[in-house]
Amino acid sequence: MHEMALARDVLRKIEEEWSRVAGRGSRVKYVKVQLGESRFTHMEELKELLADISKGTIAEGAKVEFEISKVRSACADCGTEFKPGEKMNLNCEKCGSGNIQLTGGNELIIKAVK
Numbered sequence: 001m002h003e004m005a006l007a008r009d010v011l012r013k014i015e016e017e018w019s020r021v022a023g024r025g026s027r028v029k030y031v032k033v034q035l036g037e038s039r040f041t042h043m044e045e046l047k048e049l050l051a052d053i054s055k056g057t058i059a060e061g062a063k064v065e066f067e068i069s070k071v072r073s074a075c076a077d078c079g080t081e082f083k084p085g086e087k088m089n090l091n092c093e094k095c096g097s098g099n100i101q102l103t104g105g106n107e108l109i110i111k112a113v114k
């Protein structure tokens with residue numbers, strides 16, 4: 001299940017970040033996660049799963065806030081940035097090139113842990 005794998009990734013990142021800033025022994029109270037919108041489909045489900053798998057870890061009971069970053073694309077040929085439509089493999093709006101790179105929407109970054 002997609003959301004479950006993502007929840008595990010988020011938790012692992014929280015634990016990594018927490019051991020870096022606070023070491024062992026204390027618990028996370030608050031987390032802010034920057035998450036690309038292409039990574040998930042059901043935010044509520046993700047939150048529930050994350051709360052569930054956090055039980056017994058340093059992140060148990062932590063308030064988790066998500067900052068969602070939008071999907072963006074850029075043309076590798078002319079550099080034009082645009083928001084892709086429904087289809088991810090559309091051509092450049094400006095020069096028509098099919099050489100498109102995803103430049104946003106795939107983030108998974110722990111922005112803050114307290």
Ligand SMILES: [Zn+2]
Pocket residue numbers: 075076077078079080092093094095096097
């Ligand atoms: Zn272009």
